[in-house]
Amino acid sequence: MNAQDDRPESENQMIQDEFNRLIDDYCHSNHRRKIERITKAFNFANQAHKGVRRRSGEPYIMHPLAVARIVCNEMGLGSTSICCALLHDVVEDTEYTVENIRDMFDDKIAQIVDGLTKISGVVFDEHASAQAENFRKLLLTMSSDIRVILIKLADRLHNMRTLSSMLPAKQYKIAGETLYLYAPLAHRLGLFAIKTELENLSFKYEHPREYELINQKLAATEGARNRLFEHFAKPVDEKLQAMGLHYEMRARVKSAFSIWNKMNAKSVPFEDIYDIFAVRIVFEPKEGIDEKNLCWDIYSAITDIYRIRPDRLRDWVSRPKSNGYQALHLTVMGPDGQWIEIQIRSRRMDEIAEKGFAAHWKYKEKHVEEDTELDKWLATITEILENPNPDSLDFLDTVKMNLFSSEIFVFTPKGELKTLPQGATALDFAYALHSDVGDTCIGAKVNHRLVPLSHKLSSGDQVEVLTSRSQKPSADWLAFVVTAKARSKVEAYLKRVRREASKAGEAKLLAALHKSGFEAPASSLLDKIAVYYGFPTRDGLFYAIEKGEVTLPDNLKKIVQEKTDNVLFKYLKQALRMGKKREMMTILPTPAGPKKELPKFDRKKPYYLCEDEFNRNYVIAGCCKPIPGDEALGFINDDGNVVVHKISCPIALRLKSSFGERILSTVWSNHINTSFEATLEVKGIDSIGLLNTITRTISESFNVNITKLTIEAKDGVFEGKIKMMVHNVEDIQNICVTLAKNTHIKSVARVAD
16 A cells, blocks of 8 residues: 555554454444445545654544544444544545545445534634534534444544543543543433543543542542442342343443542542442343343342332333433342342343443444434434524534533423423423424413423422413523523524514614604714714614613704713713623623734743732632632733633533633632632531531631631521632632631531632
């Protein structure tokens, strides 16, 4: 091959060995043997990427080969997808075109490669408007061929596996983007193993210390877990073998990311997470016996041995999740006095759980039910995309709502089943039935009881929607709708109403100007009147006129001729109306307008956070208030200042995924002369003198100034928050350790303000 001529022989052999492994993987799959087609795609890609290397130094062709192996092994896809994975960067990075791909292969491969090319590179551009467009492209490709998005996920997984070769700032951006979009997308498509690995890898680069600590603790407790599993499994094995079942039973350890998430959500240490591992039983089906019945037979056998916890039973066998997941989950009290979760599934259910039913979509005749569910979800996404010009970040959040699959199942009066996300309201249900039903909904009957629009539904509810032709959507509805469809429909209606009101207000203003002697008012004249009344745009003025918030005088000449040099007065009025908008602008960059030249920063080196004569070279973010010692990143705002966020801050997550080119890795200097605000939450048993002990410990023992203290005691239990000025995270840790030694204090932890 010509592509190999200028490479060392050792590299040629490495590439050939990796290709041989791909072919071996493919030959062991259930797909038809189309080795010649895959070989042709490999040779073409190898030639196209000749002489190009990845940042790690290895030949670039190793990346498409790795993606192809993920597509084959971990997603179960066939020769078309493998060829597309091998070719996915050819059009983007070389002189070859989609037409060349079509001529060499076929229309289907060319179409998928074209879809991958359109969403390649940075999915999230620095400019929010471009970001929204790229995200639309990403989702719209799904409706043409789901394999585009599956190969894109495989591409992202390999990039995450090789992220160590990237600069720290790039690592933050890619990890944040992955956790924000790609992991939930993998979850929604049923790719559980890939979703878990994406989360874990993002966690590894965003919180390396916590990642290492949890893995060390998992390693240290492995022996105890193995003994617990052996004690549990012995009687279960005897029972299942007596039933003549062919199965495998194994312990599955919760991922480091899941453990960390649970520790944060419940504010508990690692030692208090009881469900660190679960037992999975995967059985081979028996001829003539339904898989669902076998699941319940195994359930019955286990509950004959161990006591069940009824509130933890999850039946996803009778009604699969909408991402195709099927299994029976139960929790029992094990022989060592610990609760143990058990997952029961057939080999087919296990395959779908790990590789995702999306792999079988549109070109497999099996799993019709799962296909239908995916089609429904894609239809919902397409409907959201029809809503014109949404704000990009709101748009991402709205679509992201539909990526999570915590679901409830509710019924119509006729017994039709509807799937909704957890927390969905009666109004969400109305919009799920039809947009017109949602727009005219005035309430609902849940289980024959009258409830308001905002009533949260539970699984098993039967819901009857009440409507009225006089009802119209209201801005108040946005406070409690949960589904993306409902939110987009309400927002679209409100925008339409506002446009109509603005047009009516404009007509009134033009009529008033005509009455005052202005025949054809220029745009500058309308702008001047808007500024006079304190509005940044004419549309705002038009809307206010129609709503009666602005009353026009009989003669507008006085306003037009009046000098508006009083800048303070003019902008004071403007500020009153723009307060909310400016508040948001302090958090997120301006999405539109000409690009402002930002100061130059060396992204190859961490940014040193320091102060000189009490002047800091950074700004502390008000949303998470990091202090020296916190894992932090820097964000270059529109003014060129570096705003410091905690890496775990939700706002920082959005910034990383949306404005990655502005992210800096940071290092704290020694802030000896500076104090930072931090808040501790303390809970415990109320006792005389405890408050005095807490304040004295903090103020005297650690020489820390308390700025605010709130304590509330009830029924012998107290909880409170202490706001203080500290030098760094070490101060906080020492205070927590000291206070925790007091027998009356049951928990003490740093919290957000």
